[in-house]
Amino acid sequence: xxxxxxxxxxxxxxxxxxxxxxxxxxxxxxxxxxxxxxxxxxxxxxxxxxxxxxxxxxxxxxxxxxxxxxxxxxxxxxxxxxxxxxxxxxxxxxxxxxxxxxxxxxxxxxxxxxxxxxxxxxxxxxxxxxxxxxxxxxxxxxxxxxxxxxxxxxxxxxxxxxxxxxxxxxxxxxxxxxxxxxxxxxxxxxxxxxxxxxxxxxxxxxxxxxxxxxxxxxxxxxxxxxxxxxxxxxxxxxxxxxxxxxxxxxxxxxxxxxxxxxxxxxxxxxxxxxxxxxxxxxxxxxxxxxxxxxxxxxxxxxxxxxxxxxxxxxxxxxxxxxxxxxxxxxxxxxxxxxxxxxxxxxxxxxxxxxxxxxxxxxxxxxxxxxxxxxxxxxxxxxxxxxxxxxxxxxxxxxxxxxxxxxxxxxxxxxxxxxxxxxxxxxxxx
Numbered sequence: 001x002x003x004x005x006x007x008x009x010x011x012x013x014x015x016x017x018x019x020x021x022x023x024x025x026x027x028x029x030x031x032x033x034x035x036x037x038x039x040x041x042x043x044x045x046x047x048x049x050x051x052x053x054x055x056x057x058x059x060x061x062x063x064x065x066x067x068x069x070x071x072x073x074x075x076x077x078x079x080x081x082x083x084x085x086x087x088x089x090x091x092x093x094x095x096x097x098x099x100x101x102x103x104x105x106x107x108x109x110x111x112x113x114x115x116x117x118x119x120x121x122x123x124x125x126x127x128x129x130x131x132x133x134x135x136x137x138x139x140x141x142x143x144x145x146x147x148x149x150x151x152x153x154x155x156x157x158x159x160x161x162x163x164x165x166x167x168x169x170x171x172x173x174x175x176x177x178x179x180x181x182x183x184x185x186x187x188x189x190x191x192x193x194x195x196x197x198x199x200x201x202x203x204x205x206x207x208x209x210x211x212x213x214x215x216x217x218x219x220x221x222x223x224x225x226x227x228x229x230x231x232x233x234x235x236x237x238x239x240x241x242x243x244x245x246x247x248x249x250x251x252x253x254x255x256x257x258x259x260x261x262x263x264x265x266x267x268x269x270x271x272x273x274x275x276x277x278x279x280x281x282x283x284x285x286x287x288x289x290x291x292x293x294x295x296x297x298x299x300x301x302x303x304x305x306x307x308x309x310x311x312x313x314x315x316x317x318x319x320x321x322x323x324x325x326x327x328x329x330x331x332x333x334x335x336x337x338x339x340x341x342x343x344x345x346x347x348x349x350x351x352x353x354x355x356x357x358x359x360x361x362x363x364x365x366x367x368x369x370x371x372x373x374x375x376x377x378x379x380x381x382x383x384x385x386x387x388x389x390x391x392x393x394x395x396x397x398x399x400x401x402x403x404x405x406x407x408x409x410x411x412x413x414x415x416x417x418x419x420x421x422x423x424x425x426x427x428x429x
Contacts, residue, residue: 001264001278004304005271016319018234018368019261019300023214030214034189034222041195048186055157060197062163062179070168082170085137085358092360093142096379108395115383117147118225120199122191123176124206125155127183130258130290131164132207138362138377139205140174146382151176152191152201156183184208185215192219203227205377207364210261227381228374231367232261235352236321238312238334239268239277243327244348249280251325251352256297257290265319266303267312274303313337320371323352342371396422 007015036044042060050056102112123139126132136153143151153176155167163181171179180198182190188208194200203225204216213231220226235255239248252264268274281298288294306312313334316324320340328334331346338344342365343355356363366374391399400419407415 001266001281001298001301001303003274003278004302006305006307012315012318015302015304016315016369018232018263026210026214027218030185030211030218033185034192034215034218037186037189037195038193042197045182045186045190045195045198048184049157049182052184052186053156055159055161057157057161057181060180060182062168062181064177066163067168067172067177067179070165070172073165074169078166079169081358082133082137082166082173085134086141086173088358088360089137089141089362090145093145093362093379096142097145106395106398108392108398110390110395111387112389113385113387115146115380116386117149117383118203119148120150120152120201120203121148121382122152122154122201122204122206124183124187124191124204124208124212125153125167126206126208126212127156127158127164127167131155131158131167133164133166133170134357135206135364136167136170136174136176138364140171140176142362142377142379143205143382144175145379148382150199150201151178152199153179154182154187154191154198155179156187157181185211188212188215188219192222192224203382205364205381206230207233207367209259213368227364227377228366229368229370230364232263233258233323234263234265234321234367235323235325236265236267236316236319237325237327238309238316239266239270239273239327240309240330241270241273242329242348243268243273243277245273245276245280246284247348247351248277248325248327249284251327252277252281252301253284253288253294254351254353254356255323256294256301257288258293258297260293260296261300262297264297264301265321266301267315268303268305269308269312271305274305278303309334310337316341320366320369322365322367322371323355325350325352340372342366342376393426397426 100113102110104110121143125135153171190198191201191204205227207230210231213229216226217229233255237248255264256262285294317340322342324341325345326334327348335346343361345352355361362377364377400423403419404416
């Protein structure tokens with residue numbers, strides 16, 4: 001990790017930048033993939049799966065027998081852990097259900113709002129070397145609670161041309177049966193455009209690398225909604241003298257093992273704490289299975305000492321991290337100043353891994369600074385809010401003159417006439 005000592009605030013803009021590849025070439029490649037999938041359907045998907053994943057497939061849809069077999073192939077201890085996470089996540093998202101009141105804005109004018117499930121949704125689940133079955137819980141559970149009629153899941157195949165059994169087991173647990181072995185930008189294109197095998201959906205969810213993120217941003221222009229621009233994982237830790245350096249280091253490493261394009265940032269008002277945490281990072285890195293990945297990601301990461309905890313909070317708000325850990329005994333007080341973050345973890349025992357897996361909150365969160373204007377996935381992500389109004393004779397008499405005056409001022413005579421005709425009808429009745 002690169003270290004910085006009390007950098008001038010003018011340099012903060014440079015320090016909050018995320019690692020990125022050539023955006024022009026990235027967009028060009030992704031647009032070509034989307035167009036190819038749109039034009040050639042399954043044929044294009046088979047081609048890209050062979051090119052990018054090194055796997056030659058004869059079918060894309062996972063058969064029901066494979067899904068059923070996943071039950072026996074998943075260890076009982078893992079099933080038990082998944083079930084605990086399932087219950088916690090379901091409880092948290094069930095609590096987000098709201099019934100909204102009908103409001104009489106004036107006599108005779110009633111307005112209300114209703115949540116209606118998005119009918120067709122697509123879930124992208126990263127796979128390959130680290131199949132993220134936990135993301136199925138995070139997306140599938142609220143989709144089911146919301147009442148989405150069709151849920152499509154895409155995830156890349158492994159080198160054995162199969163989907164990891166735990167992904168299939170978790171999908172079955174949350175009631176998803178339409179599962180397809182395709183990943184990357186081509187999977188996003190397939191769900192957006194529809195192919196011979198994969199149904200078209202109305203909204204696409206799920207994290208991924210920069211190709212997946214760029215594809216999600218591109219398909220918005222084709223009329224398909226997305227949850228958010230969720231790219232490579234990131235974590236910012238604010239630590240003071242009351243932190244446990246070993247805990248801090250473990251949290252930093254939990255993020256950089258995601259991928260080489262991940263980034264972590266450590267902030268503290270104490271140079272000694274930063275030094276202690278970095279020593280722990282070096283020691284703990286040696287124990288990781290994904291050591292090479294972590295080392296590469298740490299090259300993009302930063303440890304910054306600032307003059308005060310208040311400055312640390314200010315820097316964090318500018319960075320707008322996906323995950324924010326406040327490793328301090330004063331975490332709750334400091335958290336009151338947080339305005340930009342995807343998910344916040346308070347105190348020395350609130351490890352980010354808890355939110356990734358089983359505490360109950362959703363781990364599909366905005367990255368790359370989008371926490372300034374996006375929320376993480378929630379039950380609301382899977383519904384549309386439709387407003388209703390009902391106006392009776394008394395209501396149109398009370399409100400009519402106001403509408404007529406405003407419509408006339410905007411020179412929209414048809415708008416005015418829609419009210420005038422009704423008022424005259426009431427007068428003549």
